[in-house]
Amino acid sequence: MIALFFRDLKLSIRAGGGAMIGVLFFMTVVAVIPFGVGPDLNLLARIGPAILWIGALLASLLGLDRLFQAEREDGSLDLMLMQETPLLVTVFVKCAAHWAATGLPLVIAAPLLGLFMNMDELAIGATMLTLLVGTPAITFIGAVGAAVAVSLPRGGLLVSILVLPLAIPVLIFGVSAVYAAIEDPAPFLPPLMILMAITLFFAVIGPVAAAAALRHASD
Amino acid sequence: MRLLAEGLSARRGEDLIFNDISFALSAGEALVVTGPNGSGKSTLLRVLAGLLMAESGSLKLESGPPEMRHPSEISHYLGHRNAMKRELTVAENLSFWKDFMGDSQGGSGKGLVEAVEAVGLPGIAHLPFGYLSAGQQRRMAMAKLLVAYRPIWILDEPTAALDAGADKLFAGLVNAHLDRGGIVVAATHQPLGLERIKELRMTGFSGVGGGMWHDA
Amino acid sequence: MSENSLAIRKFSDLANPTRFLALADRVLPWFAALTALFFVVGLWLSFTTEGDYQQGETVRIMYVHVPAAWLSMMCYSVMALAALGTLVWRHPLADVSSRAAAPIGACFTFLALVTGSLWGKPMWGAWWVWDARLTSVFVLFLMYLGLMALNRAMDDPARSSRVSAVLVLVGFVNIPIIKFSVEWWNTLHQPASVLRLDGPTIDPEFLRPLVVMAIAFTLLFFTLHIAAMRNEIWRRRVTSLRRLAARSAGREA
Numbered sequence: 019m020i021a022l023f024f025r026d027l028k029l030s031i032r033a034g035g036g037a038m039i040g041v042l043f044f045m046t047v048v049a050v051i052p053f054g055v056g057p058d059l060n061l062l063a064r065i066g067p068a069i070l071w072i073g074a075l076l077a078s079l080l081g082l083d084r085l086f087q088a089e090r091e092d093g094s095l096d097l098m099l100m101q102e103t104p105l106l107v108t109v110f111v112k113c114a115a116h117w118a119a120t121g122l123p124l125v126i127a128a129p130l131l132g133l134f135m136n137m138d139e140l141a142i143g144a145t146m147l148t149l150l151v152g153t154p155a156i157t158f159i160g161a162v163g164a165a166v167a168v169s170l171p172r173g174g175l176l177v178s179i180l181v182l183p184l185a186i187p188v189l190i191f192g193v194s195a196v197y198a199a200i201e202d203p204a205p206f207l208p209p210l211m212i213l214m215a216i217t218l219f220f221a222v223i224g225p226v227a228a229a230a231a232l233r234h235a236s237d
Numbered sequence: 238m239r240l241l242a243e244g245l246s247a248r249r250g251e252d253l254i255f256n257d258i259s260f261a262l263s264a265g266e267a268l269v270v271t272g273p274n275g276s277g278k279s280t281l282l283r284v285l286a287g288l289l290m291a292e293s294g295s296l297k298l299e300s301g302p303p304e305m306r307h308p309s310e311i312s313h314y315l316g317h318r319n320a321m322k323r324e325l326t327v328a329e330n331l332s333f334w335k336d337f338m339g340d341s342q343g344g345s346g347k348g349l350v351e352a353v354e355a356v357g358l359p360g361i362a363h364l365p366f367g368y369l370s371a372g373q374q375r376r377m378a379m380a381k382l383l384v385a386y387r388p389i390w391i392l393d394e395p396t397a398a399l400d401a402g403a404d405k406l407f408a409g410l411v412n413a414h415l416d417r418g419g420i421v422v423a424a425t426h427q428p429l430g431l432e433r434i435k436e437l438r439m440t441g442f443s444g445v446g447g448g449m450w451h452d453a
Numbered sequence: 454m455s456e457n458s459l460a461i462r463k464f465s466d467l468a469n470p471t472r473f474l475a476l477a478d479r480v481l482p483w484f485a486a487l488t489a490l491f492f493v494v495g496l497w498l499s500f501t502t503e504g505d506y507q508q509g510e511t512v513r514i515m516y517v518h519v520p521a522a523w524l525s526m527m528c529y530s531v532m533a534l535a536a537l538g539t540l541v542w543r544h545p546l547a548d549v550s551s552r553a554a555a556p557i558g559a560c561f562t563f564l565a566l567v568t569g570s571l572w573g574k575p576m577w578g579a580w581w582v583w584d585a586r587l588t589s590v591f592v593l594f595l596m597y598l599g600l601m602a603l604n605r606a607m608d609d610p611a612r613s614s615r616v617s618a619v620l621v622l623v624g625f626v627n628i629p630i631i632k633f634s635v636e637w638w639n640t641l642h643q644p645a646s647v648l649r650l651d652g653p654t655i656d657p658e659f660l661r662p663l664v665v666m667a668i669a670f671t672l673l674f675f676t677l678h679i680a681a682m683r684n685e686i687w688r689r690r691v692t693s694l695r696r697l698a699a700r701s702a703g704r705e706a
Contacts, residue, residue, distance in 0.1 A: 021336035025325070032324040038605070042598050049591060057583035093318030096288055100309040101338060133570065133580040134591075361702040368699040 019103070019111050026115035029088075030081075040120040041127050044077035048131045059136040066135030067145050067196040071152075071189055073131070074124045078153055079181060081120055082160035083167060083174040085112060086232060090168055095232070105229040113154075113161050113225065121153040144199035144206070148213060152192040155217040158224030159184045165228035169235045188216055238264045238300055238388060240308060240420055245294035247277070247284050253292070254280045260437060264388075267411065267421040272439035278424035279317075281439070282393050285422060286314040302342050311341040312389040317397075319378035323367030327353070327377050330366055335384040344386035344417065352383040357406050371398045379407060382414075390414060392423040470546060470686050477683045484676040491669035498662035514572040516662050520670035522565040525593060526628055528558030528674060532600075533625040536618035546682075548614035549689075551621060552604050553681035557674060559597035566594060585634035586642035589627060596624045610689060 030037040051069050052062060089095040098108050128149055132142035163180035167173030195209035239261060246256040255277040262268055270278045283289040285296065287309030298308045305311065321330045331349050340346050347355065353362045356376040361369070369377065375398050382390060390411070396404050411421055415433060499516040532554045538547030569587065570580045581587065600617060607613035635644040655663070 019337075021333050025322075025329070025333045028329065029322060029324055038598075038602055042595070042602055045598075046595055049588075049595065052583040052588075059579055059582065062583075091318070092322065093316050093320040094322075096286070096314060096316055097320050097334070097338070100287055100312065100314060102305075102310040136579055136581065358702055361699055364695050364699050368696050370700065373699065373702070 019107065022108065022111050023115045023118075026112060027119055030116075030119035037119045037123060040077045040080050041123045043080055044073050044124050044127060045131060047073040047076055048134065052134075063136040063138070063141075066132060066137040067141055067200075068193050069135060070128055070131055070145050071149070071193050071196075074128070074149055074153060075156060075182075075185060075189055077124055078121050078156045079160060079178045079185075081116070082157070082164050082181065083177040085116055085161060085164040086168045086228075087164070087173060095168075099233065105232060106225040109161060109165070109225040109228045109232070110221070113157050116161075117154050117157040121157055124153060125149045138200075141196065141200050144196045148192045148195045148210065151210065151217060152188050152213050155188045155213075155220045156181075156185050158217075158220040159188075161224050161228040162231065165231035165235065168232065188213065191216065238298065238418070238420070240389065240422075241295075241297045241299060242285070243295050243297075245281070245284060245296065246292045247280050247289055248292050249280060249289075255439060257294070258437070258439075259294075260435065262420050262422070262435070264418040264420060265415050265433065267415055267423065267434045268437055269434050270422065270424040270437045270439060271426070276439040278439055279393055282314070282316075282391050282422065282424055285309075286312055286391050288314070308389060311387055312391050313382045313385075313387040314391045314393075315378060315382060315395055316393050319374055320381070321366045321374065321378060324365065326363055326365050327369070327380075328362040331362070331377070331380060331384050334381050338385035338387075340386040341388060343388065346385040347383045349384060352380040353377070355383055355410065356380045357403070372400060372403060375399055376403060376406075379410065383410070388418070389420045390422070392421065392425075394425060395423060396425065470549075473546060474683060474686060477679050481676065481679055481683075484672060484679065488669060488672040488676050491665060491672055495662060495665040495669045498665055502658055502662055511572060511575050512659070514568050515659070516666045518565060518568040518572060519663060520667040521561050521568060522590065523667060524670050524674050525558060525562035525565050525590065526631060527671070528554050528561060529593065529597075529621075529625065529628055531678070532558065532621050533628075536621035539614050539618040540622070545614075548610065548618070549682050549685045550678070551618065552610075552614075553685045554678055555597055555600045555604065557677050557681060559594065559601065561670075561674070562590065562594040562597060565590060584642055585638040586631065589631040589634050593627055593631060596627065600624075 048069055051065075051073075055061060055065070086095060089098065099105060101108070125146060128146050129142050132145060137145070160177065160181045162184075163177040164173075166180060167176045170176060191209045191213040194204075195206060195213055198204035198209055199206045240263075241261050243259050245258040247254050258281060260268060270281060272278055280289065284291050285308070287307045296308060298305065298311075301308065302311065320334075321327075325333070328349055331352065335346060335349070346352075349362060350359070353359055356379050358373060358376055358380075361373075366374065366377065375395075379395070392411075396407055399407065411423075415421060495516070499513055532551045535547045535551035535554070538544050539551065566587075569590075573582065574580050600620060603617050603620065604613060607616070635642055
């Protein structure tokens with residue numbers, strides 16, 4: 019299983035891999051926002067956390083459709099389905115590798131973009147923490163969509179459409195945790211805890227559902 | 238060890254592809270599945286590999302490992318696609334599958350260098366898989382059969398895209414596997430040059446009945 | 454006319470990869486030494502000249518910021534010229550040059566952004582403002598990264614060279630926008646004070662280290678660029694050797 023993790027990491031870094039594209043997309047999306055809303059620094063500081071979260075959400079959807087499709091196209095998926103190791107473990111490890119290659123760079127790039135948004139240190143720290151906790155949930159939810167759409171020729175767009183509504187709770191609690199950290203009266207911990215709970219919940223549900231979908235998609 | 242198939246039938250979508258296929262294979266025996274295009278060879282192999290559900294019938298392994306759920310767990314499947322990543326080197330591909338699959342009971346896989354030599358391509362394992370020609374890629378996919386031990390080999394058109402020399406080399410690999418007490422099921426157009434083979438001719442099932450929208 | 458054709462012949466001699474490698478080997482140590490020399494002098498000047506009476510010590514950031522920003526634009530211009538070379542003369546070395554320049558340009562742009570940000574914090578009270586100059590430089594940075602991603606995504610240089618050349622040329626639109634953004638729009642960033650038609654408006658006290666540092670940075674760019682081109686040529690040779698090895702393997706078996 020460690021072999022699978024490192025193989026997927028290697029693939030995402032090698033030529034044509036999506037690791038860098040995600041971060042680039044994240045930066046571009048966030049950089050575009052000020053053109054739309056105007057360069058008012060106070061306004062940007064206020065909406066900054068939400069923009070970072072939306073950017074991260076979109077960026078982590080980007081490479082998801084290839085999660086299983088690439089494996090299916092070259093026949094690797096068949097061999098993974100046949101093994102003694104339960105498929106859901108394989109799916110979980112693939113998700114973990116995908117997150118490490120695309121989600122983690124987003125978390126690391128977030129502070130830089132926070133500066134662009136004129137956010138203060140506390141807001142940047144809170145955004146980073148919530149992204150760290152919340153983005154794995156997006157990957158796990160996305161795995162279900164990727165598994166469902168695996169046999170479709172143009173599944174990429176469909177995955178995003180399937181996954182986005184499910185990822186809304188993550189966005190809600192992620193952003194509300196950040197605002198709770200910045201604004202005094204609201205407590206920070208409860209929304210963060212709920213966010214963690216969502217991630218853990220989907221870490222279980224996601225691989226189970228994705229494995230079931232993959233079994234039925236094979237033909 | 239004995240692989241038993243009784244009354245297998247399978248459908249793809251709405252179509253019944255084949256009906257009532259039975260065979261028995263003991264250790265050291267090979268089954269060559271022949272037949273025209275569309276007769277259901279690939280579908281049969283995918284059923285054997287556990288990738289498709291059989292519509293009816295059963296697939297059993299006698300005196301296999303005790304806590305096994307499906308014979309596919311101790312099988313190698315070499316489909317039309319090679320299951321190798323173009324971006325990774327041959328060695329990275331092979332060592333990944335070696336680690337990921339592990340060995341089944343009662344045997345151990347060859348080392349990477351040995352396996353690559355066995356398919357006649359020593360010295361290029363450090364190259365990306367994508368640099369190789371189609372025939373070389375197929376041979377490297379066969380090396381995958383050697384790095385992790387599986388008693389049952391399920392091979393779908395294994396020698397497509399291979400030249401005559403590679404054909405012979407492959408027959409040698411399969412015979413060596415049979416000598417070790419393995420079981421081979423292969424679908425093919427060409428004669429593989431194997432000894433001790435049973436042949437299963439698939440004629441294609443042309444019946445319309447049996448679909449759920451028809452009164453059979 | 455004959456002189457001209459001689460020059461062209463000389464140029465195409467240079468453009469032969471093997472000759473280029475030989476030349477690079479000879480030239481590189483000199484460039485590196487010159488770069489080091491100018492940096493020593495430039496840094497010494499930067500730290501010994503007087504600070505600004507308004508900005509204090511922070512003005513010294515300028516000696517890194519301005520040359521880096523200047524290089525970020527020059528590097529893109531070099532890439533655009535090389536892209537033109539790829540499209541018009543279809544010369545392989547032009548693509549090598551353009552491909553090798555992208556990461557270097559990205560680094561200089563990043564340096565300009567970071568030093569500008571460090572300078573902006575005490576001056577404007579914010580790490581970043583979205584005015585025209587800063588934004589257009591940031592767009593330039595994103596373009597460099599995008600080009601690098603494109604170059605990486607296509608593993609066959611013969612096919613990717615034209616595509617990325619077209620993209621480089623399209624992106625060149627941004628360079629004049631960056632250059633003149635401070636004049637076209639009313640920005641927080643100060644207008645140009647060195648390269649002006651009516652002569653520099655900057656005090657000679659600051660101008661001297663700035664010019665030396667600019668020369669040092671330019672030399673650094675050429676050193677890095679030649680080295681990167683050499684590496685790129687070597688990388689392509691290794692790739693083609695590996696493809697050759699793959700083709701010839703197993704043939705005798």
